[in-house]
Amino acid sequence: MKPIRPNDMMLQVTIRIVAIIIFAFSFYLLLAGHNSPGGGFIGGLMTASAILVLYLAFDVKSISKALPINFEMVIGLGLLLALGTGIVSMILGFPFLTQFFDYFQFPVYGEVELTTALPFDIGIYMVVVGAVMAIILRIEEDDI
Amino acid sequence: MSALHFATLTPFLLAILIPFLFKYIKRIHTGWFVLFIPLILFIYFLTFIPVTAAGETLMSSMAWVPSLGINFDLYIDGLSLLFALLITGIGTLIILYSVYYLDKRTEKLNNFYVYMLLFMGAMLGVVLSDNLIVLYVFWEMTSISSSLLISYWYYRDKSIYGAQKSMYITVFGGLSMLAGFSLIYIMAGTFSIQGIVANLEPVVNSPLLLPAMILVLLGAFTKSAQFPFHIWLPDAMEAPTPVSAYLHSATMVKAGIYLVARMTPVFGGNAEWFWIVTAAGLTTMIWGAVSAVRQKDLKAILAFSTVSQLGMIMSLLGAGSAAYYFGDGDNALYVTAIIAAVFHLINHATFKGALFMAAGIIDHETGTRDIRNLGGLLTIMPITATLSFIGLASMAGLPPLNGFLSKEMFFNAMTYITEYGIFGIETWTVILPVVAWIASIFTFLYCAIIFFRTFTGKFRPEKLETRHVHEAPIGMLVSPAILILLVVVIGLFPNILAYSLIEPAMRGILPGMIGAGEFFEVDIYHWHGFNIELMMTIGVVLFGSLLYMTMQKWSKLPFYHRENDVFNTVYDTGYEGLIKGSQFLTRIQMTGRLRDYLMYICAFAILLFIYTMLRFDAFVISTENLSGIDPYMWGLMLLLVASVIAVPFINNRITAIIVTGFAGFLVALMFTVFRAPDLALTQLLIETVSVIMLVLAFKHLPKLWKEKTRPMIKAPRLIISIGVGVMVTLGSISAFTLGGQAGYTGISEFFTENAKSLAGGYNIVNVILVDFRGLDTLMEVLVLGLAAIGVVSMIKLRFKGSEDV
Structure with missing residues (x-):
């Protein structure tokens, strides 16, 4: 007799859509952070929860196949990115981690503010996603 | 950034390339690439000789942490230039030698050359830095990189032991040195050495002078292997021979000498400095010489001989420091001591470097360094034998080599020290020259032992590890031959160094002793007539030969067989005691239960809080300026309090998780009420993620069960948890009230504006x-990343049987 597998079709169908919405919202949070609630930390947590929701609805194997990401690596890359923005300002002769911003005119969008804080925030975003996912996946995979 | 800064940092920058060169260019020995770095630096530093010989100095500044007075300032005068030349010059020869010593097929050359370059850069930093803190940073880097070099053959237990020992002892010294530097900063108000020397008044009159002096000397003595910290040096001989030759002839151990020389203008002229440095130097000298005689391993003999020779240089610096007592540069006596110190420093680097390399050649070709098994190598390795003979003769102080010249000056300085008539020397008149003389006899003796035991006598191939013993390849002989050539040339024409290196270095040690445009008189010659120094040398040769000839008799004494230094026992017992003690302390705190850790942290925080609040009488509660509380806030608070209190009484895990989560969401709600959307969002997400994590980890959690604890144990826990609540409440109310009274505006205003x-x-x-x-954020995510990697590695590399992580 095969083990009974609960029928979670409804959950899976819903999650497919919900996860995309959460992803989109998390990116919004990440990018909007400078001027409205949000930022790398919150965005990262939200992305992580989106991925986690996928893991909950589907099994680990298929999600790991769909998202073949080494999250330990993401931690390292994020740290390097955050450090890198600091070092760039150092090379230019400013104190470590000096941030800059300016306003640019883009077609269609109009005036857009670009800051060096954004790559820094993306680095933090990556570390948060990487750390949460690495810890949780390891605990999940572990079977003793 | 000036060219000088780049030169100092070059070894660090280029070290990055080494692993790639090693990995991708297998055909060429990595050492050939590395060779260019010290060579080019050596040539670069040579260009400064005309500058320092003219009595000028060079300062090149770069701001590092200007707000704390820490600047990456590099200073070139005769003293630092001499050391920079030794480091790069000997470094070039060592790298050349290592190309032939280390096999490119079997050795991990990438590690070796990276450590070597790190060490070289750190040494250059030590001798060129003008800022005490920068000097300290480089100083510790030499400790770390040298212990990496010593443990290069890390699979040998002895290498690890030697590396640890050198690290513990030198880092201990380094830390006390840092304390000494801090005291100097308190006195002088600057970290710049030249700044301190330029304005000595506040330092000399401060009561902190003596503690600062002792702390700085601890750093110098541990590094330079002075008695009783010399024990790390013989154990460091486990390193590959190029490392020993580099670290213990020209660089690492000379860093302590450099520091003493550099600090002479600051501390010199005090009776304590004079006595401590001179006495420590002489004790080290005789202790090292006597210990060297007892060793059976070639490199161990050389190690103790290094200890002894360093003691000699140290005692000369001590004797020379008296110049500051008199405050003029005319007295020939202490000037002689300083000349001898600088001169012997150069000489020791040349002959000891060559001798270490020769010992390495013997080890490499015969497979052993034990003098009981060696013998008769004179005809088999004639070139090595010749080189060793000249080097040993120089070390023993035989004319016409450079060792003879500096030894004569040493005797001169020690004999006439009695004429100073200061520091209560009269009573100790005889002891100093006698100790110096006896130590020199033993020096002569072990030189004889090395030469005759290795190269003469019977050749016994059955005792050696390699079959066909033959002369070393020519490449291996080049470096020692160059050094020995220097020994002879300096011996015959010592005055080529007089005004190019020695005199400028003396100006560095004794600045302010003579005016601008004037020069110390340095004139080194062989024949001084039949004076007491010559008699002493003749006596050394006579007694030394006598002792060697009667060696058959006294080598049966138990004294000869006690190879182990008594201080090793002290170190080993102390080390074990430290380990046991820290294990004991750790076991008290680290119970492995989260509950206990929280208890320690909270209890300590409460105690600290109570103390601070009482000490400053800061408990204030005022009901002014309070806004009203909306009725729904009461409901929210009651729910929160009730859910938190409920948690300890729940017996079902799922319920406990849900109730904790409930409390978390309430907190998020409160953030929303207080218009903190970012905090509310974060709190919500954290709650969500932790719920998911708990669900995933659920299967790993053990069954929930209530411990039956006695009220006696429960009571303190209850007190602590209530205490934390009271502390936070009282603290915030008092802070609010006091802030209102004093009219503080929060830092938030600045951010808002x-x-x-x-x-x-x-x-x-x-x-x-x-x-x-x-x-702060960067460091936080760093911690987060580290924690994640820690969790991952703990789960992945969990105990397997008896295997620990």
């Missing part, structure tokens, strides 16, 4: 995170 103009963002929380407090 400047977030837009300085950082271009409206969300203050985010602007604080990424801009105003960017470094």
Whole structure:
């Protein structure tokens, strides 16, 4: 007799859509952070929860196949990115981690503010996603 | 950044390339690439000789942490240039030698050359830095990189032991040195050595002078292997021979000498400095010489001989420091001592470097360094034998080699020290020259032992590890031959160094002793007539030969067989005691239960809080300026309190998780009420993620069960948890009240005003995170990343049987 597998079709169908919405919202949070609630930390947590929701609805194997990401690596890359923005300002002769911003005119969008804080925030975003996912996946995979 | 800064940092920068060169260019020995680095630096530093010989100095500044007075300032005068030349010059020869010593097929050359370059760069930093803190940083880097070099053959237990020992002892010294530097800063108000020397008044008259002096000397003595810290040096001989030759002839151990020389203008002229440095030097000299005689391993003999020779240089610096007592540069006596110190420093680097390399050749070709098994190598390795003979003769102080010249000057300095008539020397008149003389006899003796035991006598191939013993390849002989050539040339024409290296170095040790445009008189010659120094040398040769000839008799004495230094026992017992003690302390704290850790942290915080609040009488509760509380807030608070209190009484895990989560969401709600959307969002997400994590980890959790604890144990826990609550409440109320009374405005005002103009963002929380407090955030995510990697590795590399992580 095969083990009974609960029928979670409804959950899976819903999650497919919900996860995309959460992803989109998390990116919004990440990018909007400078001027409205949000930022790398919150965005990262939200992305992580989106991925986690996928893991909950589907099994680990298929999600790991769909998202073949080494999250330990993401931690390292994020740290390097955050450090890198600091070092760039150092090379230019400013104190470590000096941030800059300016306003640019883009077609269609109009005036857009670009800051060096954004790559820094993306680095933090990556570390948060990487750390949460690495810890949780390891605990999940572990079977003793 | 000047060219000088680049030169100092070059070894570090180019070390990055080494692993790639090693990995991708297998055909060529990595050492050939490395060779260019010290060679080019050596040539670069040579160009400074005309500058320092003219009595000028060079300072090149770069701001590092200007707010704390820490600047990456490099200073070139005769003293630092001499050391820089030794480091790069001997470094070049060592790298050349190592190309032939280390096999490119079997050795991990990438590790070796990276450590070597790190060490070289750190040494250059030590001798060129003008700022005490920068000097300290480089100083510790030499400790770390040298212990990496010593443990290069890390699979040998002895290498690890030697590396640890050198690290513990030198880092201990380094830390006390840092304390000494801090005291100097308190006295002088600057970290710049030249700044301190230029304005000595506040330092000399301070009561902190003596503690600072002792702490700085601890650093110098541990590094330079002075008695009783010399024990790390013989154990460091486990390193590959090029390392020993480099670290123990010219660089690492000379760093302590450099520090003493550099600090002479600051501390010299005090009776304590004079006595401590001279006495430690002489004790080390005789202790090292006597210990060297007892060793059976070639490199161990050389190690103790290094200890002894360093003691000699140290005692000369001590004797020379008296110049500051008199405050003039005319007295020939202490000037002689300083000349001898600088001169012997150069000489020791040349002959000891060559001798170490020769010992390495013997080890490499015969497979052993034990003098009981060696013998008769004179005809088999004639070139090595010749080189060793000249080097040993120089070390023993035989004419006409350079060792003879500096030894004569040493005797001269020690004999006439009695004429100073200061520091209560009269009573100790005889002891200093006698100790110096006896130590020299033993020096002669072990030189004889090395030569005759290795190269003469019977050749016994059955005792050696290699079959066909033959002369070393020519490449291996080049470096020692160059050094021995220097020994002879300096011996015959010592005055080529007089005004190019020695005199400028003396100006570095004794600045202010003579005016600008004047020069110390340095004239080194062989024949002084039949004076007491010559008699002493003749006596050394006579007694030394006598002792060697009667060696058959006294080598049966138990004294000869006690190879182990008594201080090793002290170190080993102390080390074990430290380990046991820290294990004991750790076992008290680290119970492995989260509950206990929380208890320690909270209890300590409460005690600290109570003390601070009582000490400053800061408990204030006022009901003024309070806003009203909306009725729904009462409901929210009651729910929160009730859910938190409920948690300890729940017996079902799922319920406990849900109730904790409930409390978390309530907190998020409160953030929303107080209009903190960022905090509320974060709190919500954290709660969500932790719920998911708990669900995933659920299967790993053990069954929930209530411990039956006695009230006696429960009571303190209850007190602590209530205490934390009371502390936070009282603390915030008092802070609010006091802040209101004193009219403080919070730092938030600054952020509100400047977030837009300085950082271009409206969300203050985010602007604080990424801009105003960017470094904090960076460190936080660093901790987060480390924690994640820690969790991952703990789960992945869990105990397997008896295997520990």
